[in-house]
Amino acid sequence: xxxxxxxxxxxxxxxxxxxxxxxxxxxxSVLYLxxxxxxxxxxxxxxxxxxxxxxxxIVYMGAIMVLFLFVLMLLNLNKENEPNKTALLKxxxxxxxxxxxxxxxxSLKSVSISSPLLLxxxxxxxxxxxxxxxxxxxxLPFELSSLLLLSAMVGAVLLTKKEEKNNG
Amino acid sequence: xxxxxxxxxFVLITxxxxxxxxxxxxxTYAERKVAAFLQDRLGPDRAGPFGILQPLADxxxxxxxxxxxxxxxxxxxxxxxxxxxxxxxxxxxxVIPWGQDMVIGDRVIPLQVTxxxxxxxxxxxxxxxxxYGVMIGGWASNNKxxxxxxxxxxxxxxSYEIAMGLSIIALLLVSNSLSLKExxxxxxxFNWNFWxxxxxxxxxxxxxxxxxNRAPFDLPECEAELxxxxxxxxxxxxxxxxxxxxxxxxxVSSTVMAALYFGGYNYPGMDYxxxxxGPTWAPLFGTFxxxxxxxxxxxxxxxxxxxxxxxxxxxxxxxxWKTLIPLAIANIIVTGIVIALTNNF
Numbered sequence: 001x002x003x004x005x006x007x008x009x010x011x012x013x014x015x016x017x018x019x020x021x022x023x024x025x026x027x028x029s030v031l032y033l034x035x036x037x038x039x040x041x042x043x044x045x046x047x048x049x050x051x052x053x054x055x056x057x058i059v060y061m062g063a064i065m066v067l068f069l070f071v072l073m074l075l076n077l078n079k080e081n082e083p084n085k086t087a088l089l090k091x092x093x094x095x096x097x098x099x100x101x102x103x104x105x106x107s108l109k110s111v112s113i114s115s116p117l118l119l120x121x122x123x124x125x126x127x128x129x130x131x132x133x134x135x136x137x138x139x140l141p142f143e144l145s146s147l148l149l150l151s152a153m154v155g156a157v158l159l160t161k162k163e164e165k166n167n168g
Numbered sequence: 169x170x171x172x173x174x175x176x177x178f179v180l181i182t183x184x185x186x187x188x189x190x191x192x193x194x195x196t197y198a199e200r201k202v203a204a205f206l207q208d209r210l211g212p213d214r215a216g217p218f219g220i221l222q223p224l225a226d227x228x229x230x231x232x233x234x235x236x237x238x239x240x241x242x243x244x245x246x247x248x249x250x251x252x253x254x255x256x257x258x259x260x261x262x263v264i265p266w267g268q269d270m271v272i273g274d275r276v277i278p279l280q281v282t283x284x285x286x287x288x289x290x291x292x293x294x295x296x297x298x299x300y301g302v303m304i305g306g307w308a309s310n311n312k313x314x315x316x317x318x319x320x321x322x323x324x325x326x327s328y329e330i331a332m333g334l335s336i337i338a339l340l341l342v343s344n345s346l347s348l349k350e351x352x353x354x355x356x357x358f359n360w361n362f363w364x365x366x367x368x369x370x371x372x373x374x375x376x377x378x379x380x381n382r383a384p385f386d387l388p389e390c391e392a393e394l395x396x397x398x399x400x401x402x403x404x405x406x407x408x409x410x411x412x413x414x415x416x417x418x419x420v421s422s423t424v425m426a427a428l429y430f431g432g433y434n435y436p437g438m439d440y441x442x443x444x445x446g447p448t449w450a451p452l453f454g455t456f457x458x459x460x461x462x463x464x465x466x467x468x469x470x471x472x473x474x475x476x477x478x479x480x481x482x483x484x485x486x487x488x489w490k491t492l493i494p495l496a497i498a499n500i501i502v503t504g505i506v507i508a509l510t511n512n513f
Contacts, residue, residue: 027307031245031304034300050284050285050286051286051289053286054286054289054290054293055289057293057297058289058292058293058296061293061296061297062293062295062296062297062299062329063296063326063329066296066299066300066303066322066325066326067322067326069300069303069307069322070303070319070322070323073303073307073315073318073319074319126285127285127286127346
């Protein structure tokens, strides 16, 4: 049953991900992206990573995508003020996309199917075990990444402060 | 998975769904009665004795009204909006433990739909998802006021989610568990979390008011500035769904507050009652007590609505970012230090 659920959800993820690209309206794109993230949450649950699943749910679906939607609604993008795409731009786009496809296929060729990965501890994704791992052996990288996020936050606040000074 | 298990859960879910709708329905009646009481009026008293049939009359009215979808609205999303608001309001009750395990004959029936071990985060996720109904509906209406209101709702919810999450972290330090069942079980008798986390509760409650868009934080439906807010273009039962979802949200957040901070189904002297009444009826009495606490919170929601005027937008943001978040962080630090001192020395 697990595999069939996986294939079903994986098909949905790919379908929604494609709709993100193909949707004409940017707001629709974001809504499809939210659905894509929801299918990722289901994938995490299937992998028994409940904490990751629920954090993905809260942070990506509940916060980051709300901000995306927020910004797009403010910008009010629609067909009239969409920048015109000239023929040159389209040709350049096709060439760039083709290069990416070639690179991806080339890298896929060198990939071999790995043997299925078996977790030593199947309940690693539960909150308690994950916390012990993060604050035990992975303490340093965890703290460093939090420092990175903090510096990004301070930078963002600083940028808005500077603008305020120039205006006033 | 035996058939009894499926029946048990099915019955429980149906009852919960019915209770959520019933409470939301009578919250509309209670709100008008409470408003009348606070303003020294009578309130609705025509439909039935004391007007108790008023919600039914309102419901029939909602159904019978003409359904209008604005010509320039995005039709599909216009319909998704209220549905999403209703869905997010209803799925929150799934992880709430409504009572102790009930014993009927030789079967033990847990009065909880599912006890996932990240239950608290699940509730938090459902709350954070709730804003999509408002945002999508407001945008799809293709109306400037609706859009402004949707954007307000989004920024308000995001801002207050942070303080809410931080106040929950302090609670987790005390309870050591993310499972709602365990958190409620720990508060046996009168050992409620409120005594350990009074500040955390206060922050959580203010944020719950903001997340449910209730006064004094009802800026998304501020009629003086926005002509009615995100549901301005809605009519008939779609409008009804939005209004209903707000009352269900109020019920769910009252439930969460009662469960997390006020002991849920625990009450002083519960062991005595359990010994007297046996394991079938005592849990039901606990559930009754739980609902009394929930109703007290719902009354409090209404009391505040008719007492405190609406915040201005900058006041709202100042309160969220400059008062609640620093307070919540200080609360975490103090709680952490106290726990470290009492455990190690």
